[in-house]
Amino acid sequence: MRAHSQLTWRTGLRAAIALAVVSTGLTIAAAPASAAPVVDGLTQATAAASCWEIKKNDSSAPSQVYWILTPQLKVPTKIYCDQTTDGGGWALIGRGRDGWAYTYDGRGTAAEVAGTVTGTAAFSPRQLGSTVIDGLMGGKRIDDLTYGSGVRVRRARNAAGTDWQESRWTFRSGSRDRWSWALPAGFPLASFAIDGATGSGTTTRNFGTDDAYKRIWTAEDPANSYTRGFTYGSQVTGSTSATSYLYSKNGGGAYAVPFSQVFIRPKLLSSQLSFTTVPDAGTAPETIRAAPRNGALATEWGVTGIGAGGSAETSGEVQAFAQVGGTVYVGGNFTTVQKGASATGSDVVAQPYLAAFDATTGAYIRSFTPKLDNQVKSLVALPGGKLAVGGEFATVNGVSRAGLVVLDPSTGAVDTGFTTVLANRLTGGKVSVRGMDVSGGYLYLTGAFTHLLRPGTAERYAKGGARISLSTGIADNAWNPDFNGTGTAIDVSDDGTTVYFSGYFTTMRGGAVADRAAAISTASGANRAKEWQPTFSTAGSARYQQAVKQVGGKVWLGGSQHSMFAYSASTLALQNTHITKDGGDLQAITGGNGLVFGGCHCENWNYSDTSDFDTTTTPGSTNISWSQADKIYYVGAWDAKTGDYAPEFTPEMRAREGRGAWALMVASDGTLWAGGTLTSAVKENGANQWVGGFARFAVRPHTAPSRPNSLAVSLSGSDARLTWSSSAPSGTTYEVLRNDRVVGLTTSKELTIAGSVSTDRFAVRSADAWGNRSASTAVVGPPAGAPVTTVPLVAAGSTWSYLVDKSVTVPSDWTARTFDAASWRTGSAALGWGTGAIATNVDVPAGSTRPLTSYFRRQFTAQDVGSLTRLTLTTRADDGIAVYVNGTEVGRSNLPSGALTPTTYAGSAPSTATALASPVTFTVPPSLLVDGTNTVAVEVHSNYRLTPSMSMDLALSGTK
Structure with missing residues (x-):
């Protein structure tokens, strides 16, 4: 048997070699083929399932960095393992002093967490992302004590870092299926032990048995000067010294934040893992x-100042966005456009209430100069490219246009052909158009108004909701919801049959119940399309709803007492519930890239699967009614399909008076524009920057x-x-x-x-x-x-011929190898329209009718096809797809069986992001190919003509 010293020396040497490897032509060391598989964690090829397995296999394994691999981690990952404390097997998941992140992605990389584990160089926190921590658990719950030992925190007890304290806690069984750094949200604990003192029945926010060293306080609070860390009680003092292991920016030095290390101990063996x-x-x-990046794009231009709308909470600087071509229009209660926080001279422009910015760069567009006398509350792009503006103004460019105007998108000149204005013969006569949408040749409105007026025609009575024909400019006298209160937002359903309203109303035409939300048919008469009794988050009177939006199969409704709820689009049955707390109401909702975005004056936590604001946890309470808690900063994202919170998007922002976001829009390039009373936002590099009213967040790479x-x-x-x-x-x-x-x-x-x-x-x-x-x-x-x-035959991103034209009959032999497609248009993949990465937009012109089916062809050359043993074709079904090689169908997805025609509907309407996440692969017989020129042909069918996205790309390769 080897001596202990030999084993330790050889183990340390192998680790040093493994961790010094560079990535050019390297050799990955492994055990001889005749030996049983080694899982010592010293190389990528011998990665272990856990630090615990390494210690179990080698009782003398030292504390150091090892390679860990589970199916959920996907790749070998560097993890620092403490192999000494309490039998070893502890995986370091975070370390640092003050400034810990509460976000899902943690802070820094896995290599940074493992690379510097203690010392003053480790004071700046580095935390593994939640997906990595869950990966370390190998699919097991974070609260499962069969495969784990709870959470361990090692904290410095003195400023010199020479004395240390050990703490443990376990989550209440059934309360934590995944990791979250949002510890101040208050995850319930089954037990804790701090320096030998024990307790139970508390939460991760603040727990312990005294106000000194036997306390862990994770929340930033006025008492600890809003410092984030694993804080001691008020009796432990620290300092602002850069070298002190006990930090405090509190004037008296109380509530010291110690340098801390956080560990978990997954008890996994490689033999228990199941790789696909x-x-x-x-x-x-x-x-x-396709979530946005957490860091905001660099900002130069913004809007500032408070206009004639006053300082009411509902009169923030930015309240609406719309895009026409390459321009984004920003509307609200601002007075000035300026470049940077300290702008002077020509970089400060008096352009109140409505301004234009470049959709790509965010630069101010000086040629758009409408003059309004009061705030803008809603914007919408009209067919043909003009801009409809709603708000509380009375004149535009000196012309009377109460509450509603249509503008030239280049200059801001008033469209003299659209002369309808609004009147309010209730509530003091104040007109407010708070929401607009376009569908089926109509402009739909909601807000505070009772009549629509147009010179030369009789006035139209329409209270709280109305629609105007875009062809005539005349209000539809037969469509009047007749709400008894103000509408706050409006959205026409994807199929154009229903108009969803939110607001302060309780009844509609005929006295029918419309309890702060309504689903109204677009058919003449404006009758209720579906029964809808929303769920409210409080038993009190604060039940108003601020925002409504259909995204996919769900209708999202948000408003008072922090509610963000989703209902089935077909039945309006409640499906998903979220409460943002501490914070405030939901104020804006939009959708894009497979996500739903909500804006609020919330700056703390999103609690999932609860509809009761009043019993959502308060600090120290363990009476929880929610399943998950995650960080949110004024804007959050939810998965459009599942309704679950998307915790990876947590942009950090600040807002005037904490009023947050009141306007959201996903631009045509996928960038999220968020506006309200925003004053600063953190960029991708972690630096804070000034923003004037709005910030932009580019979509993450997702191809x-x-x-x-x-x-x-x-x-x-x-x-x-x-x-x-x-x-x-x-x-x-x-x-x-x-x-x-x-x-x-x-x-x-x-x-x-x-x-x-x-x-x-x-x-x-x-x-x-x-x-x-x-x-x-x-x-x-x-x-x-x-x-x-x-052997690559057709690469993704190749050039294709395409036919997307309802007026052209597709020849029956269009899939044949010899078919001549010279008259078809050409473009690079991905081809399509809507969201996602589209290289060639094949959509029909505005005002034209889309065909249900789009056709694509590409020729490619193959040689020595007799040597090919396999052909593999990978594509996507967005919405349904059928593929042919040299005239023979080789597969279809999301389409019915039998003959396909130009009017065959796809079975469902997945978004481009969903289709990309579920690629379609067909195995193609090599016998279909010939030496020389070959053809692959594709027909893509939509689920409905107004589907918001369609895309096609394809790769074909052979094995020789």
Whole structure:
């Protein structure tokens, strides 16, 4: 048996070698092929399931950085393991002094968390993202004590960092299925122990047994000067010294925030893990959700000042957005447009209530100069490109236009052909148009008004809701909801049959109940389309609703007492409930990129699966009525399909008087515009910046990187040498899979995997820093003779011929190899319209009718097709798709069986993001190809003509 000193020396040496590896042509060390698989965590190929497994396999394993891999982590990940305390096996998930993040993504990278674990250089917090922490649990619940030991916090007890304290806590069973850094939200605890003192029946917000060292306070609070960390009680003092392990910016030095390390101890063995077998054709691409980046785009121009609307909460600087072409219009109660917080001279422009900005850069557009006398509360782009403006103004450019005007989008000149104005013969005569939408040739309105007036026609009575014909400019006298109160927002359903309203009303025409929300038919008469009794978050009188929006199959309604609730679009039954607290009401809702965005004057937590504001947890309470709690800063995101909160989007902002966001819009390039009383926002690099009323957030990269190809494997002894080619940019990370798991990460296009055998199966895929992964190469094994290669035939992003025209009859032989498509248009994939990354917009012109079916063709050259053993075709179903190779159908998805016609509907309407996340793969018989020119043809069917998105892209490769 080896001596203990020998084992320790060899273990430390192997770890040093593994962690010093560079990514160019490296060799991943592994055990000999004849030995049982080693899971010592010292290399990527020998990654262990947990720190606990490493310690279990080697009782002398030292505390250091190891490679950990579970199916949920996806790739070997560097984790610092404490192998000494309490038997070892502890994984470090965060460390730092003051300034901890409450957000889902944590702070910094896994390598940063593991790289510097203590000392003054570790004072700036670094925290693993929640997905990594959940990955360490290998699919087990964070509150499961069968596979874990709760949470351990190690804190400095003195300023010199020479004395330390150990603390533990366990979550109440059934309360935590996933990790969240939002600890001040108050997760209920089953037990805690701090320096030997124990307790139970409390929450993570603030717990302990005294006001000194036996207390952990995670919340920022006026008492601790809003410092974030694992704070001691009021009797422990600290200082602002950069080298002190006990920090306090409190004047008296109380409530010291100690340097802390946070650990969990997953008890997992590799033998318990189940990795998915890689198919022969390779893995499918993986893409992340198309959420915005947390960091705001750099801001130069903004709006400031408080106009004639006054300082009421509902009269914020920014209250509305609309986009026409490459311009975004911003409306509200501002007085001035300016460039930066300290602008002077020509960088300060008096342009009250409505201004224009470049949709891409955010730069101010000086040529748009309408003159309004009061605030703007709603904007909408009209068919044909003009801009409709609603609000509380009486004149525009010196012309009488009470509450409503249509403007030239270039100059701001009044459209003299649209002369309808509004009157309010109740509530003191104040007109307010708070919401607008366009559908079916009508402009729909809501707000505070009773009559619509147009010179030359009789006045129209329409109270709280109305519609105006866009062709005649005349209000529809037969469509009047007749609400008994003010409407706050309006949205026409995706199918154009229903208009959803929110507001302060309780009844509608004929005395029918319309309790702060209503679903009104677009048919003549404005009758109730569906029974809708909203759920309210409080038993009190504060039940008004501020915002309503259909996104996909759900209608979202938000308003008083912090409610953000979703209802079935078909039945209006309640489906999802969220409360934002502490904070305030929901004030704006929009949708885009598969998400729903809500704006509020909330700055703390989103509590999921609760509809009761009054019993949502308060500090120290364990009587919770919610399932999840996550951080929110004025704007949050929810998944449009599931209704769940999307915690990865947590932009940090500040707002005047904390009033938050009152306007939201997803621009055509996917950028989220958020406006209200915003005064600052954190950029992607972590720096704080001034913003004037609004901030912009670009969508995260959410498309798969380029797929590697031409993988070749050769075996020399037990070393498998892999080489491949790729069109991905320099610096791309390649993940090398052996059998069912990733065993190597490299930025090179070659890798040697030691410890391989002739039966091993290899594949390679590319990945970006956001977690998007390409489809992998087809599986290749070490050959006895010539290497097996992957042959690309049609690459993603190729140029296609397309026909998207309802007036043109598609020839019956359009799928044939020899069909002449010279008259069709051409463009690069992805082709389509709507959300997502679209290289070629194939949508029909505004005012035209879309066809249900779009047709695409591409010719490609193949040689020596007799040597091909497999063809793999990867595409998407957005909405339904059928694919043909040289005239033979090779597969269809989301389409009915039988003959397809130009009027065949797709089975459902997935968003582009959803379609990308669920790629479609067909195995194609190589016998369909001929040497020379071949054709792949695609027909894409929509679920309905007004579907907001359609896209097509395709990749075809062969194995030789």
